[in-house]
Amino acid sequence: MSLFGDGLDAAVHKAFTRPAPKSAPAQMRYLVKQLGGTRAVAQLLRISQRTVERYVKGQIKKPRPDLAARLEREVTKRWQPQIRARAKERAATTGGIVLDTRARLGYTAPIGSTDEDRVRHLTVALPPQHAARLFDAQQAGAGDAQLQQIVADALREVYFQDGGRRAGSLEEVRFTDIEHLEFEL
Numbered sequence: 376m377s378l379f380g381d382g383l384d385a386a387v388h389k390a391f392t393r394p395a396p397k398s399a400p401a402q403m404r405y406l407v408k409q410l411g412g413t414r415a416v417a418q419l420l421r422i423s424q425r426t427v428e429r430y431v432k433g434q435i436k437k438p439r440p441d442l443a444a445r446l447e448r449e450v451t452k453r454w455q456p457q458i459r460a461r462a463k464e465r466a467a468t469t470g471g472i473v474l475d476t477r478a479r480l481g482y483t484a485p486i487g488s489t490d491e492d493r494v495r496h497l498t499v500a501l502p503p504q505h506a507a508r509l510f511d512a513q514q515a516g517a518g519d520a521q522l523q524q525i526v527a528d529a530l531r532e533v534y535f536q537d538g539g540r541r542a543g544s545l546e547e548v549r550f551t552d553i554e555h556l557e558f559e560l
Contacts, residue, residue: 378556379522383513386472386558388451390462395454399438402450403430409453420445466560467507473500473559474526479552482535492549497534505529506560523550 396402406416413431417424420442429435438446466472474497481492508525517525527550535541535548 377519377522378553379509379519379526380513382556382558383509383522384451386560387459387462390458390560391455392458393455395450399436399443399446400430400433402446403427405450406446406453407431419449462560463506463510466503467510468503470506470560471501471503472506472509473498474530475555475557475559476553477555478550480530481549481551482531482547492551494552494554496555497530499530499534501529501533505533526550 396405403416406419407413407427410416410419413424413427417427420427422442426435430438477494477496479492480495480497505525508529509522512521512525527548530550531548
């Protein structure tokens with residue numbers, strides 16, 4: 376499970392204007408329409424083409440839990456692509472992204488300062504350039520560790536250094552033991 380990637384996806388999903396299909400037959404019909412046929416859907420979901428056809432016709436209504444999860448994930452991934460793109464664009468150019476987290480944060484600083492890790496609950500509005508970096512990295516297939524580092528760098532600049540007004544000698548922020556993480560566009 377990708378904590379940061381899933382958190383970004385959840386924030387974008389809040390921008391949807393209509394709910395995604397809920398029933399398995401409706402989800403299957405949506406995927407068939409998007410992928411252009413039952414064979415492609417069958418390969419994507421790792422089930423037989425005949426099974427896909429039976430869902431489309433409504434002969435099967437209740438999928439196994441693992442298939443239901445795959446089906447939900449694939450439909451959500453493809454649902455309202457223009458609205459998803461517009462929400463990401465708005466966050467990356469004008470709106471920024473809000474990070475709400477409860478995690479253990481520490482930092483590397485010069486000798487004589489207190490750099491002890493401690494649990495903090497932060498709600499920080501990150502400027503658009505940080506949102507753009509996050510979405511670009513996610514689009515490029517960055518793993519959770521890379522996304523976590525981008526968020527840590529953003530917290531260093533925005534929260535700890537306050538845009539260059541304090542803690543100028545702060546070198547690195549450590550972001551560990553994440554209890555809660557949520558993004559809002």
